[in-house]
Amino acid sequence: GFSNYFDLLMKNLNDLASKESAYNPERNLSLSAYNSISTLIEYSSHDKQDKLVEIILHFLGLFESTLNENSPKNFEFQSYIANVVHTILDKIMIKLNFELAMKIYIVFENSFKIRGGVYDEAILSISSLANSKL
Numbered sequence: 001g002f003s004n005y006f007d008l009l010m011k012n013l014n015d016l017a018s019k020e021s022a023y024n025p026e027r028n029l030s031l032s033a034y035n036s037i038s039t040l041i042e043y044s045s046h047d048k049q050d051k052l053v054e055i056i057l058h059f060l061g062l063f064e065s066t067l068n069e070n071s072p073k074n075f076e077f078q079s080y081i082a083n084v085v086h087t088i089l090d091k092i093m094i095k096l097n098f099e100l101a102m103k104i105y106i107v108f109e110n111s112f113k114i115r116g117g118v119y120d121e122a123i124l125s126i127s128s129l130a131n132s133k134l
Contacts, residue, residue, distance in 0.1 A: 003045045010055065013037045017080070018062070023073060034080035038087040049094045056088045056100070063107055067114055075119075078111050082121035089128035096132055104129055 016022055017033035041052065063081045066074040085104065108122040 003047060006040065006044055006048055006051070009040055010037065013040065014058075023077075025072075030077070031080060034084060038084050041084070041087045041091055044091065046093065049092060052088050052092045053094070053096075053100070056085060056092075056104070059084050059088075060103060060107055063111070067107075067110055070114060075115065079119060079121045082108065082111075082119075082125045086121060086125040086128050089125060089132050092132065094133070101129060101132070 013033050013036050017030050017037065019030075022029040022033065041055070044052075059081050063078060063085075066077045066081070068074075089104075105126060108126055111122060112118050
């Protein structure tokens with residue numbers, strides 16, 4: 001079934017989303033790829049729970065790399081990635097370890113400090129984190 005293609009689809013969408021040429025404020029292929037990643041996660045089978053922890057760690061690393069430079073592009077990527085994290089936290093059924101939960105919170109808190117304000121996608125992720133199993 002579809003589950004057999006999950007890893008390949010996730011890899012290809014991630015590669016596409018991360019390509020420098022995919023980002024364009026008007027015709028934004030990166031946004032579409034990140035939205036597709038969220039949809040793929042949302043409709044993934046329950047046998048992917050362990051994989052979701054691995055995916056969230058990957059996206060937290062990508063998110064942290066956007067904190068180095070304040071730019072509209074990085075702010076948009078932070079929103080895209082926060083949306084993916086939100087989707088994962090809503091989907092995940094296994095208990096998150098406390099260290100991972102704190103890492104998620106701290107990464108978003110750091111982005112709030114850098115931006116000088118909050119943004120919806122990160123607030124939704126923190127809300128999902130608060131409702132998850134810890």
